[in-house]
Amino acid sequence: MDLVEPLKVFIEAGDHLILLIDGNSNMKNSDLRTALEEIHMKEAILQKHGLLGPATHKRNSTSSPIDGIWTTPGKAIERGGYFAYDEVVMNTDH
Amino acid sequence: MVNRQDDSSSSASGSTEDSRGPLNGDLFTGCFGGVIECKRNNTPKIGFQNVGGFPCNKGKIKEDNIRMGLTKWDFDIFGCAETNLDWRTLPEEEKFPFRTREWWDTQHVSYAFNRTCLPSTTHQYGGTAIFSNYQVANRVIDKGYDDTALGWMVLDQISREKGTNITYSSSI
Numbered sequence: 001m002d003l004v005e006p007l008k009v010f011i012e013a014g015d016h017l018i019l020l021i022d023g024n025s026n027m028k029n030s031d032l033r034t035a036l037e038e039i040h041m042k043e044a045i046l047q048k049h050g051l052l053g054p055a056t057h058k059r060n061s062t063s064s065p066i067d068g069i070w071t072t073p074g075k076a077i078e079r080g081g082y083f084a085y086d087e088v089v090m091n092t093d094h
Numbered sequence: 095m096v097n098r099q100d101d102s103s104s105s106a107s108g109s110t111e112d113s114r115g116p117l118n119g120d121l122f123t124g125c126f127g128g129v130i131e132c133k134r135n136n137t138p139k140i141g142f143q144n145v146g147g148f149p150c151n152k153g154k155i156k157e158d159n160i161r162m163g164l165t166k167w168d169f170d171i172f173g174c175a176e177t178n179l180d181w182r183t184l185p186e187e188e189k190f191p192f193r194t195r196e197w198w199d200t201q202h203v204s205y206a207f208n209r210t211c212l213p214s215t216t217h218q219y220g221g222t223a224i225f226s227n228y229q230v231a232n233r234v235i236d237k238g239y240d241d242t243a244l245g246w247m248v249l250d251q252i253s254r255e256k257g258t259n260i261t262y263s264s265s266i
Contacts (some may be wrong), residue, residue: 002188002240002242002246003246003247003265006238006240006241006247006249007263010251010261014258014259015251015259015260015261016258016259016260016261017172017260017261017262017263018260018261018262018263019144019262019263019265020138020140020173020175020224020262020263020264020265021175021263021264021266022142022144022175022176022265022266023265038243045126045127048127049127053126053127054124054126057099057106062132066144067143067144067175069140069142074258075260078134078137079128079131080127081125081126081127081129081130082125082126082127083125083130084124084125087125087163088143088163088164088166088167089143089145089146089159089160089163089164090142090149090159090163091146091156091159092143092144092145092146093144093146094143094144094146094175
């Protein structure tokens with residue numbers, strides 16, 4: 001996967017990584033999730049609050065979040081979550 | 095950014111004024127994870143959103159919406175997906191760093207967009223950007239883009255006082 005290769009470079013150099021991504025695929029279960037887990041990254045919000053989270057796109061009714069914040073094992077969030085729609089930037093569909 | 099479970103003054107995960115649950119098969123419009131609070135010392139606040147595109151010209155309401163949203167929540171690092179402009183077509187004062195240079199007191203911005211074709215129209219789907227603000231801005235030691243020049247990834251690397259660097263990336 002094109003995304004993973006550049007990330008590997010930083011991981012192999014010993015960096016911590018934080019990936020902020022609109023993946024257009026389900027962060028709970030998808031090829032993207034599998035690829036990122038293979039390089040030992042975890043989705044921070046779902047890791048902290050479980051897989052019962054909602055979608056991150058207004059028109060998605062299957063509770064599939066397509067946006068995520070992925071981190072390498074050395075980084076854990078203290079607090080985190082999803083804002084309601086329009087709470088940060090108004091009139092967007094994410 | 096989320097209240098602790100043992101904090102009685104805060105809402106529990108997934109709670110919202112919207113009575114619908116996140117997994118009830120309906121469109122869910124509430125927040126998830128808890129209520130956003132003020133930052134603590136030495137704890138950076140990181141955010142990310144698909145902003146649905148910057149307007150072609152500065153001073154539009156959409157740009158004000160983005161600016162107010164990002165500055166209101168006091169993010170140290172914020173990633174934007176879908177900036178949706180070919181910045182090459184714009185004059186210098188309309189380009190991304192110039193437009194956003196007064197959004198925070200101290201900021202560093204990195205942005206990427208599709209450079210694989212000659213500039214034609216200003217509107218261009220895709221593109222991404224990262225704002226590094228406050229103390230984080232002063233710690234940026236490198237930045238990068240996707241090798242394809244399609245503008246699907248931008249990254250900043252920051253140094254820490256002790257130990258390894260942190261690289262953070264915004265991708266679409």
